[in-house]
Amino acid sequence: MRPRIKICGITRPEDGVAAARLGADAIGLVFYDKSPRHVTLEQARAVIAALPPFVTVVALFVDPSRACVEQVLAACAIDVLQFHGDETADFCRSFHRPYLKAVRVRPGVDLLEWSARYPDARGLLTDAFVDGAHGGTGTTFDWTLLPEQLPLPLILSGGLDEHNVAEAVRRVAPAAVDVSSGVEASKGIKDAARMAAFISGARHGSV
Numbered sequence: 001m002r003p004r005i006k007i008c009g010i011t012r013p014e015d016g017v018a019a020a021r022l023g024a025d026a027i028g029l030v031f032y033d034k035s036p037r038h039v040t041l042e043q044a045r046a047v048i049a050a051l052p053p054f055v056t057v058v059a060l061f062v063d064p065s066r067a068c069v070e071q072v073l074a075a076c077a078i079d080v081l082q083f084h085g086d087e088t089a090d091f092c093r094s095f096h097r098p099y100l101k102a103v104r105v106r107p108g109v110d111l112l113e114w115s116a117r118y119p120d121a122r123g124l125l126t127d128a129f130v131d132g133a134h135g136g137t138g139t140t141f142d143w144t145l146l147p148e149q150l151p152l153p154l155i156l157s158g159g160l161d162e163h164n165v166a167e168a169v170r171r172v173a174p175a176a177v178d179v180s181s182g183v184e185a186s187k188g189i190k191d192a193a194r195m196a197a198f199i200s201g202a203r204h205g206s207v
C-alpha cells in the first residue's frame with residue numbers, strides 16, 4: 001500500500017496549495033517559535049483557508065503550554081496534533097484530538113517501549129536524533145534501528161528528500177512519510193519541483 005505523504009513546515013498559502021495539488025495527503029504547521037518554519041495564528045489560518053478540502057492539517061508543537069495548544073485549536077481548523085518534545089501521554093491525549101508522538105531515533109532507542117507509553121497515539125513519527133535540536137534538521141538516521149513490527153503506524157521522517165524517499169519506502173514500508181527540509185528552496189519556503197519529485201518518489205517506492 002502506498003504511504004500517506006505529509007509535507008511539513010508550510011508557511012505560505014501557495015505552498016500548501018501546491019502540496020495538495022501535487023498529491024500530499026497532509027500538511028504540517030509548526031507552532032514552535034524557535035523553528036525557522038514557525039507560523040503565527042494569522043499565517044496558519046491563511047494557509048488553511050487556501051487548502052482544498054480533504055487535506056489533513058497537522059499542528060506541530062515542542063513542549064507547548066496547554067494554553068498554547070488550546071489557542072491554536074480555537075483559532076485554526078486543526079485535524080491532528082504532533083508532539084516533538086517531552087510531552088506525557090496524558091498531556092497529548094488531554095486535547096481529545098488525534099495525535100502523533102515524535103521520537104528521535106539513535107542507537108538503543110526502544111520504539112516498542114515508546115509505543116507502549118503512547119498507546120492511543122495515531123502514529124509514532126521517527127526522526128533523527130540530533131543533539132540540541134528537536135527536529136526539522138534534514139538529518140537521516142539508520143533505518144535498521146526500526147523494529148520489523150510496531151503496534152502503532154510508523155510515520156518515517158528525518159532527512160527524507162526526492163533522492164532517498166523511494167528507497168526509504170521500499171526498505172521501511174512506513175504508513176506515512178513526512179518531510180520538511182528535503183522539499184525546501186530555503187527554510188520555510190517550499191520548492192514545487194522538489195515536492196513533485198518527492199511525492200513521485202514516495203509513490204514509486206511503494207510499487
Ligand SMILES: O=C(O)c1ccccc1N[C@@H]1O[C@H](COP(=O)(O)O)[C@@H](O)[C@H]1O
Nearest residue numbers: 008035134135136138158159179180181
Ligand atoms: O521543522 C522544524 O523546524 C521542526 C522543529 C522542531 C521539531 C520538528 C520540526 N520538524 C519536523 O521534523 C521532522 C524531520 O524534518 P526534516 O524533513 O528532516 O527537515 C519532520 O516531522 C518535520 O516536520
